[in-house]
Amino acid sequence: MSAPKVAAVTGGSAGIGRAICQDLLDKGYEVISLARRPSDIAHPKMHSIEVDLMDRAATSEAVHKLVHRFDVTTVVHNAGVIRAALLPDVKLEDLDALVELHLACAIQLVQAALPAMRARHFGRVVLLSSRAAVGLATRTSYSATKAGMLGMARTWALELAADGITVNVVAPGPIRTDMFYDVVEQGSEKERALAASIPVRRLGESADVARAVGFFADAANSFVTGQVLYVCGGTSVGSLAL
Template sequence: MQKQRVLITGGAAGIGAAAAERCRQDGYEVVIIDRVGDGIIADLADTVATGRALAQALEGGPITRLLNNVGMVCPADAENQTLEELERAWALNVRSSMQCMQALLPGMKQAGFGRIINMSSRAALGKQLRTAYAATKAGLIGMTRVWALELGAYGITANAIGPGPIATELFERANPPGSPRTQAIIDSVPVKRLGTPDDVAQAVSFFLDERSGFVTGQVLYVCGGMTVGVAGV
């Protein structure tokens, strides 16, 4: 029996790598697109390169599960966030997600089944020094809700995950270990620790499962309780 396939963007490290390993444990064939690693190599901020990578991924057959995980953070205050940073963040965090969905959608429709996850962030609710990042991650939530409404009739779900502070290289680049700002983040987490990539991979596993077909258009914050009192009920 052929394994069901899942595409993970940005799956070479951090949350993406943990999700890829969990997907393998769950029995899926994992296809990764990233700038590094041993998967399909491509810069997903580039539309043409993304198209080529997706064509290569689909050479092995339809892919009915998608984790749009790739993303970038470019910390800056609102006055100094550049338009170039905003445009690149939009291309990588949002545009590539839509391009991946559209490439995989025909196979999902034909199968009458699909699972789409967009990796948003707690920062979508608002966070200092994150104008470009918060805007793009909030945009992913909006797209998720539209896709849930439009694709549900085809057996396709679309959900988002909003990680809080997760101990990854990406997090540490934006939040240097030992800095007062980083310690303040840890102190503000109700469970009093940073999350791990495996914490997020657990949520990914749930949304990708065939048995999760009655859950769509939702945002699951994996944040140690930080969004309590902030996110809407």
């Protein structure tokens, strides 16, 4: 039985998520975006479900609608929010919101897709973490939940491998998106200095991340699971000038 190419992408209406949706469409997938706004991609295989993924009840309803209409065998959990703050200013309600979005939503979505994946002995799960998982000032809630994705993915990789389901993580950063420019002013000296400090001497693009997701989603790559791929221009490696 050939693997059905049906992918659910959270946060698929903008930025990295939009690039992932377009890349998967170009590869022949049926794609469903779950986001607060509908996708602006005009394609017969592009579908949208509008939902606030920080709302557990709304997410549950959206996920039920998703799997009722589609046999999803590829899940890409991309939706994310930063909520930057130095430690003295961290709000626990922000931590709760990011746990809901980055972790609980992933669990709900993959749980719902599992029956279709197991029935076909095939599945691909790709979680979008962040380079911030290795640490970054002002990212207490963001780093904690994005790092949590790594342990969750490795656990699922072990649990689901015998079912033909792979689970991997892409950890981007820094990528030129609206979310990035919410933190760094576009065209500013800070942006130029940041680009110059990256080993490859440039900021990343959404397409860089989409290509990495496409690799993990590919049915041919069945011997790769439980892995984390940093798409970060070398910033996760760390360097010290001596």
